[in-house]
Amino acid sequence: MNDTLIRTLQLEDAAPLLQFELENRTWFEQHIAPRAQEFYTPQGVRRHIEQYLDGYAAGSWHPCVMLDGQGRIVGRANLKDIDRHAASAEVGYRIASDQAGKGLATRALRHLIALADQRWQLSCLLAYVTDDNLASARVLDKCGFVQGEHQAGMEIIAGALRGGYRFVRLCP
Template identity: 35%
Template structure:
């Protein structure tokens, strides 16, 4: 499946809310819940506006992963951007009906080469020990595991947080 990633806009709110609600139980199998309040539309809209404000300040970059018809199939973000040191953290999620199609792999590849993000020299990632697919995607794109973090409870199961880092130098990218 071919995809594109587009910056989050105000106009995306309704479609993104639907995407998040539709995939809630699937996402919560892999990561801790965002909480009941996140799925109340008024709260979601407030949070959406906050994300757009962060994006306008360049402290985060939020993208929607879409198929070529414009349907949201996932999200990919760079957050906690330290503009002085060129460091950010990546996060992504793919809708349940779109998993296993290489979408996250494509989205990470696109994100790492986006124009305008050259100031980001290091990207950090955290995933859970049971999310093997995410670990493989990170490793495929030259993220190196740096350490094993804390254990957390996720859906009644204890999982370990694994920390990764990518640098432009690790891929030979200049900028």
């Protein structure tokens, strides 16, 4: 894990990102809403990256990838919906199934917290976790997020409407 690099997403990441998403698609769809089918093509991933980088240039996104020591993408981490006036953003991350439980989600979230503070000067971070995603809830708790009230019907996962919680972290 110590040799894991976290950096801003680049256009050159298209092919390895598609491989990462395809290899982990079933795993991700157990925990978060599925992506549209057209995403899972070279053109779809390239469009996705271009949209994220446009958001980065506009100051509304900060998309990152996590690379292992061999340069393989093993995770993603994003600040999204950055609102400079409200000094807030939402955090999100996804870790490869073969890397789960190794501390990468915590490392990704700590990286996003540092970006929010140092790069974007944000004072409030939000996250949303479904009821059955206990591992993500533990990571958020470990990183100083506070669980809010339950929200019914938060997201559709595996064809079922699931509830969950909004988490908030106020940054110093």
